Amino acid sequence: MTYLSRLSLALAVLLLSGCEPPPAHPLDQQLYIWQRQWIPAHGPALRQSREDFSGLRILALQAFPQAGWSRARIDAALLRADGRPLIAVIRLDGQLRTLDQDEIVAQIQQVLEDWRAQGLVPTGVEIDHDAGSARLPTYRTFLARLRQTLPADLKLSITALPAWLDSPALPGLLETVDSSVLQVHAVSDPRQGLFDPKQARRWAERWSRVTTRPFYLALPAYGVALLSQEDGAAVVESEVPIDQGGERKELLADPQQVAGLTAGLRADPPEHLAGLIWFRLPLNGDRRVWSLTTLSAVARGDKLEGRLGLELEEKGGLSDIRLVNRGNLDSPWPRRLTLAADGCDGVDALAGYTLQQSPGLLTFTRIQEGRLAAGAQRPVGWARCTKIEQGTFNVYP
Numbered sequence: 001m002t003y004l005s006r007l008s009l010a011l012a013v014l015l016l017s018g019c020e021p022p023p024a025h026p027l028d029q030q031l032y033i034w035q036r037q038w039i040p041a042h043g044p045a046l047r048q049s050r051e052d053f054s055g056l057r058i059l060a061l062q063a064f065p066q067a068g069w070s071r072a073r074i075d076a077a078l079l080r081a082d083g084r085p086l087i088a089v090i091r092l093d094g095q096l097r098t099l100d101q102d103e104i105v106a107q108i109q110q111v112l113e114d115w116r117a118q119g120l121v122p123t124g125v126e127i128d129h130d131a132g133s134a135r136l137p138t139y140r141t142f143l144a145r146l147r148q149t150l151p152a153d154l155k156l157s158i159t160a161l162p163a164w165l166d167s168p169a170l171p172g173l174l175e176t177v178d179s180s181v182l183q184v185h186a187v188s189d190p191r192q193g194l195f196d197p198k199q200a201r202r203w204a205e206r207w208s209r210v211t212t213r214p215f216y217l218a219l220p221a222y223g224v225a226l227l228s229q230e231d232g233a234a235v236v237e238s239e240v241p242i243d244q245g246g247e248r249k250e251l252l253a254d255p256q257q258v259a260g261l262t263a264g265l266r267a268d269p270p271e272h273l274a275g276l277i278w279f280r281l282p283l284n285g286d287r288r289v290w291s292l293t294t295l296s297a298v299a300r301g302d303k304l305e306g307r308l309g310l311e312l313e314e315k316g317g318l319s320d321i322r323l324v325n326r327g328n329l330d331s332p333w334p335r336r337l338t339l340a341a342d343g344c345d346g347v348d349a350l351a352g353y354t355l356q357q358s359p360g361l362l363t364f365t366r367i368q369e370g371r372l373a374a375g376a377q378r379p380v381g382w383a384r385c386t387k388i389e390q391g392t393f394n395v396y397p
Contacts, residue, residue, distance in 0.1 A: 027266060028275030029299045030055040032089070032218070036062075038075040041283040045292065046082050049281060052296045053084075057126055057277060060088040060111050065095045069107060076118035087124040087157070088115065094130030099142050105149050112154075124155035126181065136169035143176040155179065159218065162187055162203040165210065174211045181277055182207050185220035185253065190234055195220050195253045197261040208270035219262070221278045221295045223252030223288040238288060250369070255290055255329060259298045266301060290330055291373035297328040306331030310339060310393045311377065318346075318384050321364075324377040331372055336396040337364040343386030353380050 031053045033042070046056075056079070062070045079086060090108055092099065108125060115122055127146070131139045147156050155178040162184065164170050174180055184200035204217055225248040227235040235242060262276065278299065282289040290298075297304055307327035313320045321339065325331055333352060339362045341347075349355035353364040364380050372378060 027262075027269065027273070028055070028216075029053050030057060030216070030275065030277045031281045032277060032279045033058045034280045035059070035283070036070065036072045038073055038078070039283070041285060042075055042281075043078055045281055045283050046078055048292055049296070050082065050084070052299050053278070055085040055087065055123075056082070056281075057087040057089050060090060060115075061107060062091040062093070063096060063104070063107070064093050065097065071111070076115070076120055080119050085123045086115075086120060087126050087155075088112065088122050089126045089128055089159075092127065092129040094132070099129075099138065101142050101145055104142070105146060108146070109149065122154065124157060124178070125150060126157045126159060128159040130159075130161060133164055133167040133169070136164060136167050136173050140169065140173045140176055143173070147176060157181060159183055160207075160215075162207075165203070165206050170210055174213060177213070179214045179216065179274065180207075180211060181216045181218050183218040185218065185279070186224075190224065190226055190236055190251065194222075194224065194251050195258065197257050200261055201264060204265070204270045204273065208272050211272055213272065214274035215272055216275050216277050217265070217273070218277050218279055219258055220253035221255075221258075221282070221290040221298075222280055223250060225250050225288070250288075252288070252371075253290075255294050255298050256304055259301070259304060262298065263301060291375070293328050293374035294330045297374075302328060304329040306372075306374070308334055308372070308395045308397075310337060310380075310390075310395070312388060312390050314388075318382060319388055320379055321381045321383060322377045323372060323380050325372045325374055328374045330374050332397070333366050333370040333372060334395045334397050335366045337380065338362065338394045338396075339364075339383075340389040340392035341383060341385045341387065344383055346384040347381065348383075349381040350379050352378075355381055 029052060031049060033056055036059065058074060059072045061072065064070065088111060092104065112122060127143065129139065143158065150156060157179045158177050158181070160180045160182050162182065182203060184203055185195045207215055225237040227237055227242060227244050227248055235244065237248065265273065278295060280289065282292045282295060305327040306325055306329040308331055309324055309326065311322045311324050323333070323337070340360060341362050342360055344357065347355060347357055347362060349364055352366060352368050352370055354367050356363040356365065362383060
């Protein structure tokens with residue numbers, strides 16, 4: 001092969017390789033654990049999350065304006081067995097009038113000592129403080145002092161707000177910590193929704209131009225309910241029920257919307273973006289979170305699909321009719337289900353659905369809202385019929 005032939009071949013290879021999309025950027029994936037009281041459900045949730053999430057950021061301590069300090073009751077044995085890197089999160093309520101630096105430093109040191117006494121070796125401390133932009137210089141002074149009191153091998157990070165982007169004090173603040181976690185959910189009036197993927201991307205781009213240190217995005221995998229007040233203000237109900245009557249408007253971060261953002265971040269990450277931290281670890285029985293199946297699928301970048309169908313279980317002539325979700329996407333209960341059946345002398349719908357019976361057909365119609373987690377099932381009714389055709393059903397979203 002002549003020199004010119006080899007040169008032409010090399011140029012052709014370069015041109016062809018330039019047409020291929022760039023490889024996706026790997027992003028570290030971590031989880032927040034935000035319960036004040038750990039329960040048995042934490043065990044299986046931790047075990048099932050190990051494959052897809054590298055680290056845990058655990059609510060350890062909170063300070064409130066009136067109630068004072070509150071320590072989270074963690075399960076140290078579970079965390080020792082889990083073995084993933086741990087970051088202790090210290091929540092300083094944004095309504096605190098001042099930051100008592102001596103008291104806060106003492107409280108943090110005590111938490112770290114207690115964790116070590118239980119065999120836990122945290123790799124970092126994260127301060128979660130929703131300070132107003134005008135208070136960032138004072139906050140920076142506190143963080144600088146805290147950094148001096150922590151061991152050199154213990155990383156210091158902060159949860160940060162997009163509202164700080166307009167503050168001239170932000171660059172100096174970010175220089176005092178090893179990394180930051182930009183929260184892009186639940187940062188506006190809750191009546192406007194929990195999350196806007198386009199706005200989140202814009203905030204991440206702006207943040208990348210301010211910081212010189214690694215930063216993470218805190219992304220939502222949960223929902224809340226809004227309770228209306230007489231004065232028009234909205235009260236937010238999350239994990240803990242609020243003893244108040246009236247209408248509850250449910251808001252849930254859309255997994256497909258969030259997945260669209262994460263796909264864009266992998267393909268074209270902002271400078272300094274180190275990873276994603278998901279709020280929060282799903283526990284069995286928590287109805288306002290995505291299932292772990294859906295969360296893991298979004299974190300991996302899998303194609304999301306809810307595959308709803310019906311299953312029947314016959315015992316002694318009586319058939320239980322169940323709605324099943326064989327996909328990886330939590331899905332709303334379908335508005336209507338139909339099932340071919342003949343010779344029925346007893347049929348009924350269960351909670352959430354009503355039943356209409358016509359010759360050769362059972363129709364279940366939704367009368368209330370609900371979600372079916374990926375991989376889960378729920379009963380919708382029962383029937384005593386001479387013939388039910390298991391493969392002849394329709395699900396109408």
